[in-house]
Amino acid sequence: MTHLQGSSSSLKRKRQDLAIVSESLTDAERVLYNLIHSKKDMGIWTGDMKRETNLPDSIVKKCLKLLQSKNLIKDVVNIQNKGRKHYMAAEFEPSKEITGGDWYNQGRLDTEFINLVKDVCLKYIFRQKVATRDGVLEWSRKSGVFRVEVTTQQIDEILRALVLDDDIVEVKSTGFGDFSSVPVGRICYICKSKGGIRGEQKSGAMASIPCGVCPRINSCTPDGIISPRTCVYYQKWLDF
């Protein structure tokens, strides 16, 4: 998915008729286009094009420009190798291997978008007190928060990430209290934080003292250069 909000022009484009396309192209262009087209949603690196077509560098460059200006091909970022320029026939959407998956945009993990989805899902679960996966999915479709269809898999991935963030907990319904709306035994999610805000974990014993999170603990000794007596972290911590 390039982006949920942005609608991709290529998707809407009708499949081009290859024959018509071919007529308006030079031989070199056609050779290149056919090659690119044959790679479907994987696309192809310019280096490989040169190797496979034996066309000189300058011709390849020129042809690519022309093909692109005719909206027949597009350049795509390949997550495996961002430095290498990849091209793909315009009618295809880059495969997951190329994009890195649903949450990648232009070869980069779209953290901003992920966080947005996480936030709204968490808020929903918080309001509901208890929510099932299907509940979240249905709500996300009905509410219109996302302009584009959200898949079950995407919701699963977001829920899993929220569980790993320890923002929500996966539990089995007991059928009591808050769970009364969910059949007994069904997997559901409850919000862990009090306010439905992400990242509210309480610190453990070690995490609340300097040594517990100290990057230099392995070189810290009672009488060494780094020691509790000379420690800068303690200095800061005890600065009342």
Added chain:
Amino acid sequence: MATQYGIKFAIHLITNHFGNLVAKVCENLLRHGPLTLDQLIHYTELSKEQVKNSLLVLVQHNCAQAFVPEPEDDGSRLRIRTEYMALFDNIIHRLRFPKFLEIVSRKLDEECVELLDGLLRDGRLTLKQMVDRASQGKENAVATNAVREILCKLLAARFVERCPAPEPVVSTSFKETTTRKRGAKSAKIFEAPETLEQRVIFAAVPGDGIRFSLTPDTGSNVDGETNSDDAQMSVEENVEFGAEEEKILWRANFEEFIRHLRRKVLVENVRAQHDDGTATVLNAVLEATRTVERKVKMDNSVPLSLDTIVTEVMKTDTGRTMTIDRIRASLGQLGCSQRMIVDDSYSIDLKKIIERARNEEVESIVLKRYGRDAYRMFRLLSRDGDFHDTDQIAASTLVEKKEAPKLLHKLWNDNYLYMEKIPVTGARMQNTSITMWKVNKPLLWEYVLDEMYHAALNLNLRMAFEQEKDEELLNVPKDKLKEPGPLQKKYKRLLNVWLLLGSSLMKLDDALMLFHDF
């Protein structure tokens, strides 16, 4: 086994409480394992007298135990040599004395607290010594009977016990694996001791019958169980026992306190994870089986029937309103599913609750040290304990593919992860390998525990340092500190520092127990 920093921390505590000589002896025992007097003299390079006195202090405070290794069968060893062994756990328990006193003050009364305080300060006391202690600074001596009564209360709650045998004979060859039965009743749940330390402790502990009984060798303990053959005990015998009573040494029963603290942690963790009702159920089950538990680290609760559990829950203030269905649902949340229940008895997986609490502690360190992305990845690996490859981890945790390996390496570098490279011999991918990661919990926990001891040591050292730095303040008259000014400001800071360091140490100690004693 004590970890490296565990030993350092233990020695630090002993130095603080008993001075350098005792600490030196203790250090050698901790580092070398059990030693004879001669060996100790050799290692410490102290005089015989010094070593002997140090050992006496350690034994008096239950930080060391003497034992006699069982002679080999061939009879070649004619001379029996007493060996001494440091009791690491008991040394660290010294840090928790305030917690122990707090338990008694909650469960019993102030008189009991006072008596226990004496035992904790002096290590071991006879009844007479307790009376003397109680009488100190008072016009009239306290009646022996009054003290005996208090002692009885503490014994009934098992907060106090008879001191162990001074020099039990212990087989040090580990070939013998048959469990020694101590009464047919206990045989079923009893497991063979594993380490030499456990063996020695076990051999030295008097049987339950007399361990918590006030009068010597009657076989009747405070629980009211009486052996039938004691019935005809004559009056003269009783008088004799009176003289014997003088000799019995008593001490605090650390095991019971640790059990208490563990139970509290179990219940509070369940409360945080589920709800008050489930916590009530767990608490009722643990209370009901309190005296049947054989060891502190019980993996599962003693099996109880649903009827018994319901009765126990209804007995409590918070459980009175719970219905049977509600109780059954709580048991379900505690992991007792209908399928697992054999002959209608429920047993709760306590180990799982402890493990969960440990995971949380470790995870919170990871979050603070390495950030949220690492936290998610670590939790993924920690939850199923299996190997995952880098790409899979990145995809499952929604972490940038380029970032994931960097973070994983950092975690691995600091011992939080275990890594393995698996060579791939596919046709197209030559000389490549896939990096697999996993969390090895037993190893990780030991590592974290060692860091905790290190942190505890550092906290203690910093406390001493702060005190040293502002030593003049302690000599300043109190009224001066009440006047506003730089002196008062300094004093207030010191108080704050103490408060923060002290409470942090107690909190850290909870974590130490979680990883070591529970």
